[in-house]
Amino acid sequence: MAVVVAGISHNGAALAVREKIAYRGPELLSTLGALRADAGTREAVLLSTCNRTEFYVVEGDTDAVPAIWNALSARLGEEASGYGYVRRDRDAIAHLFRVASGLDSMVLGEAQIIGQVRDAWAACRPESGAILNRLFQSSLLVAGRVRSETAIGRGAASVSSAALQLARQIFGSLAGRRAMVLGAGEMAELALECLVNEGVRAAIVANRTYERAQELARRHGALAMHYDECWASLHEVDVLLCSTAAPRPVVTLDRVKPAVAGRRDRPLCILDIAVPRDVEPNVASIDNVFLYDLDDLRAVVTNNVERRRDELPTAEELIASEVERFWQWLAGLAAVPVLTRFRGEMDRVRERELATALRQLDHLSESDRAVVERLSRSLMNKFLHGPTVRLRAAAANGRGLGIVDAVRYLFGLDAAANSESPSDEDHHHDLI
């Protein structure tokens, strides 16, 4: 009943590899169905994002990993195992908890992965079962704890979100604020998208092509303006985002000073993400003007990422304790069917020996035979009571799997199960 994860992620494979092995939603169940048929997996979930493709499986009697690599290799067109990794049992559980918490993400602590894990689990529910359901549910809870109890997800981790973080630190909510975007290039569009998502009313100004500004404005529900007209409107703006390709500063002290005077005491946030810079540095000296350039935004990102890294030990500690908790549950789960089988086997031996003894004692009355049978039952229960209690206790404190294996070996339970009982799987499904 091993829990295994095998897959490929951004840690070992370039985008060119990852994009070939990415699975789309409709493919998930058929892929897992094929894996079940091929490797006899009991449960499986396939997590496929732009940064990783991972199979989480509960193995049956055979090793599922070769079948997983075969599936991935066929998709990739070359041997996939060289790019990937395999984790088993505790390591597999820890891996999923780290993935869901964003500790294994390209951008440390990013939150998007939680939704992706949840979606993958939901999409694969028909192929999942008691163990993986519990594992994925736990991973989402662990991710929630990691995010709330550590600072792993705090602060912006990209330039555009750092720009938003700075603007929010000045204005609080940006909903209803006015923004002006100078430039209509790719960076300007990205920043504009972020601002519009925050509820900002935006105006676009293109310093060269008005048509481009109009096109961009139409796409994002903004207003296009001519370059010459924009300075007169600057006093109405809370956030000025500059991203032109101008070779020298276009936002000068002479242009900003009158605008700020018209704003009375209201602050103006200027975000200059252009290279070379669009804003004269001395604009920062104006009272109530907060000017930030690309270096400042990068400094915010670097600070945030460093702080996130500082939180890694706390997050890992939390994950380790949750892995232990899950492992105890899993080990307890493994002990129950073995105990059932163990007692069943002992009872069969008792019945067989009792029958033999009673055949030799055929002079006994019915009541005497009943006494002998009660004696045999009582003896068996007394013999088994201690081992049963200890096995349950060992499972509860996390040492279960080793002892369970020892019991299986010592009493030949696997052989007994193979010959007589097909119900191991049924047992653990029933017991959860």
Place this chain on the structure above:
Amino acid sequence: MIAIAHFVAISLYIGAAALAATPFARPVGAPVRGVIALLAGGVLMHALALVLFARAVGAVPLTGLGPALSFAGFVLAATLLTVELLAQEVSLTLVAGPLAALPTTFANVIGLTPGAEPPGVRGIWLFAHIALSFVGIAAFATAAAAGTMYLIERRELKSRRFGAIFRFFPPLATLDRVNHVAAIAGWLGLTLGVVLAGAYSIAYREMNLPQLMWGTGAWVAVSGIAIGRVIGGWQARRAAVYSSITFIAILVLYVAIRVAGPAAGKFL
């Protein structure tokens, strides 16, 4: 028992301020519920202390320097708690927590000796005057605390330092709003307090010059901010600077009057 309740309240105020400062030690947000719970505990213990005092001496804790200072600390903490419950923002505790603990500690150091209390209607006038004035001063202190935090954070943002203050102080706009609301509340409280004091002085022909000087000074200061904000359109840095400086000036004036004024013992 009164002293113990006071001690617990002071400890809880300081504890709340320390908890609000945790982001400076570790990069996680201040535990809002924890800070509010400590502050609420402090306010409850402080209220208990004041009730016990009132029962023990048979007088409300408004006359006499010690009781009045303790009451002032209580009103400040209760105002802070209300603001933080409404805003779910606890960074003001950094400044206002110690500000509430300070007069309470001072009250206990000098002793909770009740002053002479005028009887009947005169007493009611006086209590209303003192209570409203305290509310006004507490709101003024909140405005000053928000203003000081605004100036500190603004300085960090202007100089492009993205440390703990950048990450854990509330946005400038929030601090500005707290300053605005607190300045208006302070003006209302102090205006009513001063009007009641004037009516009381005229009706009973009693005048305390140091009290008049200080009360008028505080009222002029808070009126300046309120008028500046409502009529003059002050915002942001200007309002923050004015409220912080005038509050400090009012504190200095208070100390000066206490040290120099021979009749000062009759009020706070």
